[in-house]
């Protein structure tokens with residue numbers, strides 16, 4: 001018995017090396033992809049799911065203040081940059097992005113309109129007050145972000161700073177409303193994140209197409225939290241080009257939150273597989289739109 005264990009241990013480095021080979025990883029990855037396709041077909045979605053967090057995808061923030069703004073060139077617009085955030089839940093997402101722009105790009109004038117279908121959530125957003133648990137609900141949130149985004153006298157109630165709040169207007173918004181543009185106006189940047197995955201594919205398709213009608217001729221779309229195949233197909237069909245910036249890093253952040261659901265639950269997400277032919281389009285969460 002002891003000899004058997006010793007032999008196995010000697011083999012272990014080879015086993016470990018084998019597990020790291022592309023062949024072995026592919027054998028673990030592709031069955032998962034098909035298992036996940038089944039999960040998508042067979043599971044009920046959660047359209048009322050409202051999970052959110054501050055700096056949910058931290059690397060999307062520099063993607064916004066860097067290449068997204070470089071692409072849009074706000075100085076050339078002759079008006080404030082307009083950002084629309086749909087399905088914003090309790091407001092962590094719009095406040096995180098607004099804070100990043102105020103902090104990193106104080107030269108830029110911008111207006112943000114954000115909303116959710118759920119009136120109670122919209123009221124929470126408008127108050128701009130969060131508990132300590134709501135603010136610190138993941139380890140990767142840095143103290144710098146907290147101190148430049150909130151003021152808190154007692155360490156319990158965190159108030160979003162007025163220099164950030166003044167940029168954001170909250171209102172009830174239904175992403176399926178075909179008159180949405182009358183409420184939000186057109187967008188240079190549009191965020192529709194972590195809602196398409198929670199609704200049935202045909203509704204997700206409708207929401208995506210409705211969202212397109214809000215875009216200015218040159219615009220950037222943030223689109224995390226959607227079935228990756230559906231996103232690749234829709235973005236390609238509608239001429240959105242993936243932004244080639246920290247794609248793997250951002251996907252890894254998404255995966256950290258959703259890996260426990262893959263491949264058996266609809267809200268899971270596959271690990272980054274660099275050998276896909278269309279890896280950039282498949283894993284990107286940010287897309288550029290330009291009407292030719």
Ligand SMILES: C[S@@+](CC[C@H](N)C(=O)[O-])C[C@H]1O[C@@H](n2cnc3c(N)ncnc32)[C@H](O)[C@@H]1O
Pocket residue numbers: 047048049050051052053056086087088089090093115116117118121173174175176192193194195225
């Ligand atoms: C999981 S949360 C996503 C929050 C945020 N976007 C984020 O990424 O952290 C999904 C939100 O979508 C909202 N929602 C669902 N259907 C919607 C619709 N038709 N229009 C607008 N919001 C909707 C829900 O109320 C919920 O707050």
